[in-house]
Amino acid sequence: MxxxxxxxxxxxxxxxxxxxxxxxxxxxxxxxxxxxxxxxxxxxxxxxxxxxxxxxxxxxxxxxxxxxxxxxxxxxxxxxxxxxxxxxxxxxxxxxxxxxxxxxxxxxxxxxxxxDVAGRLGEFKENGVSLEDMETQRDLSEVEDRIMFANAxxxxxxxxxxxxxxxxxxxxxxxxxxxxxxxxxxxxxxxxxxxxxxxxxxxxxxxxxxxxxxxxxxxxxxxxxxxxxxxxxxxxxxxxxxxxxxxxxxxxxxxxxxxxxxxxxxxxxxxxxxxxxxxxxxxxxxxxxxxxxxxxxxxxxxxxxxxxxxDSLKVVMGYENGCMGQVMVGFSWPDALLKAKKADEIIRNQIRKNGWEYEEIRTDYVGYNSLHGPLASEPGEDLNEVYLRMAVRADTKRDAAKFARLFPPLALNGPPSMGSFTGSPPRDLVGMWSSLVPRELIEPFVTVGFEEVKTGVESNA
Amino acid sequence: MSKVMLKEISHARSGDKGNTVDIGLFVNNDEIYQAVLDQVTPERVKSHFEGLVEGDVFRYELPNIKALKLVCHSALNGGGASSLRLDNLGKCFGANLLRMEIELPEHLLPEIQSRGGGGI
Structure with a gap:
């Protein structure tokens, strides 16, 4: 068979x-x-x-x-x-x-x-498709001017x-x-x-x-x-x-x-x-x-x-959703977690004093709770080392980047034994938006093209 | 009855779609599966993940492979490309679920010990 x-x-x-x-x-x-x-x-x-x-x-x-x-x-x-x-x-x-x-x-x-239906969203709406988000039922108008791609x-x-x-x-x-x-x-x-x-x-x-x-x-x-x-x-x-x-x-x-x-x-x-x-x-x-x-x-x-x-196909769209800035710095035993927590407090105070407003400021302690968040169990012993990782959600790359500049001075002005400053360039955040679109509005536009490989002189001869 | 962490009796894998995380939880003993069905309820999973999962938790049962599927909504701080979290794709939710404790009859404990946990 x-x-x-x-x-x-x-x-x-x-x-x-x-x-x-x-x-x-x-x-x-x-x-x-x-x-x-x-x-x-x-x-x-x-x-x-x-x-x-x-x-x-x-x-x-x-x-x-x-x-x-x-x-x-x-x-x-x-x-x-x-x-x-x-x-x-x-x-x-x-x-x-x-x-x-x-x-x-x-x-x-x-x-x-x-x-690729990014250019056809208006046409879908004219055909009575709501394009609301399947997960949140929000209306597309909330993000319409920020759409980066839309694919069925x-x-x-x-x-x-x-x-x-x-x-x-x-x-x-x-x-x-x-x-x-x-x-x-x-x-x-x-x-x-x-x-x-x-x-x-x-x-x-x-x-x-x-x-x-x-x-x-x-x-x-x-x-x-x-x-x-x-x-x-x-x-x-x-x-x-x-x-x-x-x-x-x-x-x-x-x-x-x-x-x-x-x-x-x-x-x-x-x-x-x-x-x-x-x-x-x-x-x-x-x-x-x-x-x-x-x-x-x-x-x-x-x-x-x-x-x-x-009867419908899923269309997934991505929209511009601000920027993320993030930094990691390491602290050594003894009291590594305590030192990292102190550094977090210092940075948050400085952000506040500078009058910088971020939609979200996130703190993780790598080696303790960065993957399990609030579910992490308390460490049973004094950890050898802990990395403080902080991230912010900002409207612009500039705002996301300026937060990173607060960290290097901590080496001299903050809690003791800080090593390994790791900053990464600000990253664009992309929101996801999923909608259902009747398949008859999409499938007639799907086409298959072909090209046969030629290898120069012989194939042209 | 004895309290046992899910880590000792099951294995799990998790992944993402948008801002939703889904977790597969697997055992390979009928009695343990019944205990998991009775005790790993959507309500309990929702409260287990307090602070990480903001939306509803749905549960699907698969007795054919002795598994549960748990779908957690609003669970990723906005979803993979929008999240500030380090586990932005929800890959660690399965491991996280294995911290949950359930009660098992005493006669199942030797079985767990002989299998060494994890892959039972």
């Missing part, structure tokens, strides 16, 4: 590509699929694009393609990635350029566009179309995290657009793979101490049957661990209601899923159920 093998390639912008290269080499996979985008990533890309109109895609795309394109040519592995971010066309051109320089003539590089989450269908047209590499913008993984299955098995259980299975497979090492022992809070080879972790590989059932495994030669437990942690990751995980192609129900360990580092997944796809 036909099986399709899918390899996870990257779980976020900045993830290492090396495990994907190992999968390409030894994993006998048909497809390598990336998820490069998170809400935070879009905020980074919009800043890049503001500086350079040819930027706005994930810059590590170039290195990934240099490493993987030879396997596309040699083994026929096809690559699907949403690395295009806010500039999929520029990303496609970059891949074409790299492939051309590598002499990989004839590769077909596709690009999916139409997710697109499903797998445009990618399926690109595969049918023979694309070797597909670059998209804000397709869903799982669309890259689902599309090859729809294409290979001919799943119908209302074959809800199969589609749901494909989405769930994508969900288990889209965070790379998080299914294979990375960020695992169970018996993590016993997991071997995290320095050489293998990324998940799925083997899928026509009926949607699949296994998750990893290369034997790579480290990490695949068990029901590691898979479960990823299963519920960032999906909210597990009986209705909403995607553009199907609503996924995980409440009857069965996980079975069928071999060392092999987990079989069955029982995924699907429900009809939603």
């Amino acid at each position: 036909k099986k399709v093998r899918i390899g996870a390639a990257q779980g976020f912008y900045g993830d290492t590509i090396e495990p994907a290269v190992a999968t390409a080499k030894e994993g006998n996979v048909d497809y390598l699929c990336f998820d490069c985008l998170a809400e935070l990533t879009m905020s980074i890309l919009v800043k890049d694009k503001k500086k350079d109109e040819k930027a706005g895609y994930t810059k590590d795309l170039s290195l990934s393609m240099i490493a993987l394109l030879p396997y596309v040519k040699k083994k026929g592995i096809r690559i699907l990635t949403n690395a295009g971010g806010l500039n999929p066309y520029a990303a496609q051109q970059e891949v074409v350029r790299i492939a051309s320089e590598m002499g990989l003539e004839g590769l077909k590089i596709a690009v999916v566009t139409g997710d 989450y697109i499903g797998a269908m445009p990618l399926v179309e690109a595969l049918k047209e023979g694309a070797d590499v597909i670059i998209t913008g804000r397709t869903t995290d799982t669309a890259q993984f689902l599309a090859p299955l729809i294409y290979e098995f001919g799943w119908k657009s209302d074959d809800w259980n199969s589609l749901a299975s494909g989405v769930f497979m994508g969900h288990l793979l889209e965070c790379s090492g998080q299914s294979t022992g990375g960020n695992f809070s169970g018996n993590w101490k016993d997991i071997e080879g995290l320095d050489n972790i293998g990324y998940p590989i799925a083997e899928v049957s026509k009926d949607g059932e699949f296994t998750v495994s990893k290369l034997e030669t790579r480290g990490g661990l695949v068990t029901s437990e590691t898979v479960k942690e990823q299963m519920l990751y960032e999906i909210h209601d597990p009986s209705s995980y909403i995607t553009p192609d199907v609503v996924v129900d995980l409440t009857e899923v069965r996980l079975e360990e069928t071999g060392p580092d092999v987990v079989k997944v069955t029982g995924v159920k699907g429900k009809p796809k939603p």
Whole structure:
């Protein structure tokens, strides 16, 4: 019976590509699929694009393609990635350029566009779409003049179309995290657009793979101490049957661990209601899923159920939301925490005396409560060292930056034994705004383009 | 009955969407799952996270994998790219939940000790 093998390639912008290269080499996979985008990533890309109109895609795309394109040519592995971010066309051109320089003539590089709806918000409102925020029900008028980007989450269908047209590499913008993984299955098995259980299975497979090492022992809070080879972790590989059932495994030669437990942690990751995980192609129900360990580092997944796809797509917008200034300074034993608290008091007094008004001033004591906040338990002993970390929320970069200048004098004028002043440049803060928009206002605008790689003289001859 | 930290009997992973944090909590014993169902209520999770979670907490049950899903609203000081917090993506909420204590019947304690906690 036909099986399709899918390899996870990257779980976020900045993830290492090396495990994907190992999968390409030894994993006998048909497809390598990336998820490069998170809400935070879009905020980074919009800043890049503001500086350079040819930027706005994930810059590590170039290195990934240099490493993987030879396997596309040699083994026929096809690559699907949403690395295009806010500039999929520029990303496609970059891949074409790299492939051309590598002499990989004839590769077909596709690009999916139409997710960028920043210029269409007025049109949506004219069509009666409220564009209120799903989380807070606030009206868009509150942030409308500060919108930096607006992208609709697109499903797998445009990618399926690109595969049918023979694309070797597909670059998209804000397709869903799982669309890259689902599309090859729809294409290979001919799943119908209302074959809800199969589609749901494909989405769930994508969900288990889209965070790379998080299914294979990375960020695992169970018996993590016993997991071997995290320095050489293998990324998940799925083997899928026509009926949607699949296994998750990893290369034997790579480290990490695949068990029901590691898979479960990823299963519920960032999906909210597990009986209705909403995607553009199907609503996924995980409440009857069965996980079975069928071999060392092999987990079989069955029982995924699907429900009809939603009428709306999610549009996520980012808006300018002020700036953050932040500083860290370290204090040494004895009484490290006490010293840090004294420094906090001094800085707050100086801010007040200067008449500086910040919307928020935040204090953390790194080594004591910076990750657990009010839930941190009192330290049982006099800590060896504590870092005071302070952050402010300001309207402008200038206001955010001036707060940092209060810290260096503390070394001579404040509590004793302060070391390691670490300031970082003020950072723009980006607020997130999510709205639902009827899919018929978005999908007709989604298009697929192609370019075939040519390699100079020969191809022009 | 004995008080046990969730750290001893379960594992957890958390992540973000906007200003919402969601946490998966996992056990692998039916009796312990029942105890977790009875005691790790949305109200209790909300009060456990006082000072971090400002909105409602919703709970979903997954008996098929002996897990709970906890979705905490207004939990990230504005959300990943807008938050002043160091854990701006909510990755440590799962670990934070494992501080919570629940009561377990005595006969389950040897089981916990033999498994060494954490991954049970």
